[in-house]
Amino acid sequence: MPRKVAAVAGGLTYFSKARKDKTQEELAAEAARMALFENDIDLAKDDIDGTIVSYFSDHFEDQLLFGSIIQDYLGFNPKPSVRIEGGGATGGLAVRDAYAHVASGLLDVAMVIGFEKMSEVNTAKGNEFIALASDTDWDFPIGGFYSGYYALMARRHMEEFGTTEEQMAMVAVKNRNNAQHNKFAQTNPKMNPFAMKDGGKITVDDVLKSPYVSYPLKRLDICLMSDGAAVLILASEEKAKKITDTPVWITGTGAGTDAMRAGDRPRTVAGVPMLPHEKKEWYKKLEYPGVHSFRAGRESARQAYKMANITNPLKQLDVIELHDAYTSSEIQTYEDLGLTRYGQGGKLVEEGVTAIDGDLPVNPSGGLIGTMHAVGGTGVMQAVEMLWQLQGVSGKFHGSDKTQVKNAERGLIHSHAGTGTYVTATIMER
Amino acid sequence: MTEVYSIDPLIIKTPYEITYKHSYGKTSKFFTSLSSGKLMTTRCEHCKVTFLPPRADCPNCLRETKWVEISGKGTIHTFTTLYFSGEKFLKDLPFQLVYVDLEGVDTLFLTRLKTKDMKKVKVGMKIRMRISKELEWRSSDVWAEPYE
Numbered sequence: 001m002p003r004k005v006a007a008v009a010g011g012l013t014y015f016s017k018a019r020k021d022k023t024q025e026e027l028a029a030e031a032a033r034m035a036l037f038e039n040d041i042d043l044a045k046d047d048i049d050g051t052i053v054s055y056f057s058d059h060f061e062d063q064l065l066f067g068s069i070i071q072d073y074l075g076f077n078p079k080p081s082v083r084i085e086g087g088g089a090t091g092g093l094a095v096r097d098a099y100a101h102v103a104s105g106l107l108d109v110a111m112v113i114g115f116e117k118m119s120e121v122n123t124a125k126g127n128e129f130i131a132l133a134s135d136t137d138w139d140f141p142i143g144g145f146y147s148g149y150y151a152l153m154a155r156r157h158m159e160e161f162g163t164t165e166e167q168m169a170m171v172a173v174k175n176r177n178n179a180q181h182n183k184f185a186q187t188n189p190k191m192n193p194f195a196m197k198d199g200g201k202i203t204v205d206d207v208l209k210s211p212y213v214s215y216p217l218k219r220l221d222i223c224l225m226s227d228g229a230a231v232l233i234l235a236s237e238e239k240a241k242k243i244t245d246t247p248v249w250i251t252g253t254g255a256g257t258d259a260m261r262a263g264d265r266p267r268t269v270a271g272v273p274m275l276p277h278e279k280k281e282w283y284k285k286l287e288y289p290g291v292h293s294f295r296a297g298r299e300s301a302r303q304a305y306k307m308a309n310i311t312n313p314l315k316q317l318d319v320i321e322l323h324d325a326y327t328s329s330e331i332q333t334y335e336d337l338g339l340t341r342y343g344q345g346g347k348l349v350e351e352g353v354t355a356i357d358g359d360l361p362v363n364p365s366g367g368l369i370g371t372m373h374a375v376g377g378t379g380v381m382q383a384v385e386m387l388w389q390l391q392g393v394s395g396k397f398h399g400s401d402k403t404q405v406k407n408a409e410r411g412l413i414h415s416h417a418g419t420g421t422y423v424t425a426t427i428m429e430r
Numbered sequence: 431m432t433e434v435y436s437i438d439p440l441i442i443k444t445p446y447e448i449t450y451k452h453s454y455g456k457t458s459k460f461f462t463s464l465s466s467g468k469l470m471t472t473r474c475e476h477c478k479v480t481f482l483p484p485r486a487d488c489p490n491c492l493r494e495t496k497w498v499e500i501s502g503k504g505t506i507h508t509f510t511t512l513y514f515s516g517e518k519f520l521k522d523l524p525f526q527l528v529y530v531d532l533e534g535v536d537t538l539f540l541t542r543l544k545t546k547d548m549k550k551v552k553v554g555m556k557i558r559m560r561i562s563k564e565l566e567w568r569s570s571d572v573w574a575e576p577y578e
């Protein structure tokens with residue numbers, strides 16, 4: 001039997017388009033210091049038994065084996081360490097791997113260190129590096145660009161289900177405006193000294209009037225590119241109870257995969273892997289996953305729900321932090337996670353269900369659109385956010401009580417790599 | 431000489447350039463067939479599935495696949511118009527990408543759409559694949575254009 005595992009502490013940096021003031025390892029230290037010294041814990045740095053280092057690209061900094069530099073910089077030699085990489089899902093995979101390390105007994109107390117520094121190349125080159133995480137024989141040479149790939153999927157979702165650009169815009173408004181109460185957020189110039197100057201609140205009209213990057217996706221439908229770091233500390237049950245009075249347990253985790261070239265994915269009639277609350281007849285004509293849905297997201301959720309005994313996610317979850325790389329992919333993910341039927345994701349945001357004061361708030365932190373996407377740090381940031389939500393201390397860390405979901409007991413974090421190639425879902429409970 | 435971008439903090443510029451000798455392995459035939467005007471791809475006779483891009487090995491049963499010729503006619507499954515891209519393709523903007531559903535092919539194929547009227551593009555529109563006369567030995571040697 002695996003051991004019970006809890007999250008006990010977390011730390012974040014201010015996120016920024018360019019943190020020129022610090023190196024990558026200095027950013028990691030900033031987040032680690034917050035995890036160790038600003039959480040209400042009884043834990044010394046020497047109590048950490050090993051680390052899981054989470055970063056996506058060796059290209060951004062032109063440095064291989066950066067994990068070793070981090071391990072040394074944070075003073076954890078000669079303890080065990082491993083680097084995890086899985087595109088946009090790097091952070092989610094790292095949290096899951098740290099869970100496995102602790103659950104198995106390999107480590108008692110593990111630190112997950114997630115970061116990325118994307119600003120040392122220009123934005124177009126950065127986008128090119130990200131696009132190198134698509135098939136470079138076939139999909140990249142024709143004009144590869146991730147916003148293009150997601151736009152193709154979004155347009156097909158519109159065709160299949162009638163999803164609208166207005167519904168997508170509502171996701172951007174929700175996440176961006178949530179971020180205005182989170183001091184770490186890159187779009188929050190009032191609270192974050194490293195924020196973009198043209199941040200602040202937006203309206204649906206602002207989104208719809210922002211220029212197309214890749215039809216139907218506009219500039220404000222698309223996530224940030226960030227510099228920054230996130231650090232999470234996990235512990236075994238025995239240790240966690242000594243470290244904190246408010247451990248947050250990891251009660252389920254799942255991981256799914258799909259073809260790198262989205263065109264190679266099946267289009268199987270009635271092929272939806274079913275969740276306990278769903279009915280076969282809902283999807284008897286639907287070709288699945290095609291390029292409109294993320295089968296890996298569904299599979300990750302199916303496993304995590306099974307492990308955590310969740311049979312009706314909309315009712316049993318109190319808060320979600322999910323990978324909103326694009327407004328369209330947040331809508332698609334609602335469906336993959338079974339929060340609503342396939343095809344109804346757009347309506348969920350329209351009805352306000354996922355708003356901060358809705359039945360199931362999604363991305364109260366501001367997500368990737370409002371707060372950050374420093375790739376390897378992102379999934380770790382979500383875990384830190386969920387820890388603070390379930391401990392009821394989001395307000396203390398964010399510098400505003402408006403992001404705290406009242407009485408949240410159980411949440412889900414969702415991490416997603418390029419067009420849904422790797423996806424993880426993890427359930428956390430207080 | 432090292433180019434200095436800023437003094438505080440000290441930021442220097444470090445260029446990077448590299449050439450790979452990249453093999454297409456057993457899918458080379460896709461590219462070499464283009465010079466005789468043919469669109470070739472692979473099919474698993476065991477699973478009765480035709481793949482484009484070609485795969486030398488069937489992912490369903492791991493048997494070796496066989497080469498078949500395809501017509502290159504089909505329809506647009508979904509499309510996008512790009513106004514921004516990675517550095518390499520900035521010079522081509524704006525351009526359109528499509529997933530095409532091709533006759534005799536079970537997968538969808540991602541390619542450029544080249545048309546005089548980008549505004550007329552629709553899901554379901556008929557297209558045919560064209561082959562470049564000056565081959566660069568990249569997947570961009572083929573593209574879709576409206577047909578009829």
Ligand SMILES: [Zn+2]
Pocket residue numbers: 474475476477478488489490491492493
């Ligand atoms: Zn086969």
